[in-house]
Amino acid sequence: MNGHAYLIIAHSDYQLLQLMVKQLDDVRNDIYIHIDRKASFDGEEIQTSKSDLYILPQRLDARWGDFSLVEVEFLLFETAFNQGNYSYYHLLSGVDLPIKSQDYIHRYCEQHAGTEFIGFAQQASFQELYWRSQHYFLFAKDFHSTSLWKRGVRAAFVYFQDLVHYRRSKWEVKKGAQWCSVTCDFVRYLLAHRVEIYKAFHHTYCPDELFIQTLCWNSPFKERVNINLDEFEGCKRYIPWKDGHLLPVTVDDVELMLRSDKWFARKFSSQQPEVIEALLNKIQ
8 A cells, every 4th residue: 555646626727737647647646636517628638657547527516615625525535545545645736736756755655654744724713713613604605706695694694603502513623724645544534424524514614624624633643643833834735825815826936845845836827837847847
């Protein structure tokens, strides 16, 4: 059980997705891709020469902030787990790229075998976590909707829940980046707790940033986490943020990400070939 499974959530930028698959194409890897139902491509042209490639036939309609993203993750984890027991499962988005070689990533995982690379947001307040996780939000697929009617009804229902002291889960809730690299043992544990996760996080706010961290923290796997004050160091991802917003990587980021010991970075765009070229020419 030494191979790695790469699980990719794709919804846009087909050229970048093809490039990422090329960078992951290694005899030690298998690659699994979920393409969003709303995407304008089906992935038929993607090919590998070394890795086994699986493009999931089931295409879900994933929406920001909604439990549908958790369902996509479960679909990827379950498909890969049933196909073969891998030593590590890496969850990536379709706009990520590896910033270390496959030799580096495999060697690091062998040296730290059993470690769960999950990022925990140290700055998350109790109030934020409570609001996100303990309310049942109506119209969860439409958090970005500008409809004043939907927003008003949603806010009124949240207020009612506070009045009656409604509480969703007894777990200690944690938050962090949804992107992670986890062991076969943890994936087995995750799949075994699917029903509990559904009950606790369905119709919560951005549950994709809660459910893995919360399950891990409230389990024996807590002792196996790559604990780090830097959330993104914990999950080995280079992700530039500013004022709560994800920024695209730039040429200025390339040297910073390469000097780090992180494995993957986001968010790239095929419309910025100079950034991609600067990175690929220096990966070790």
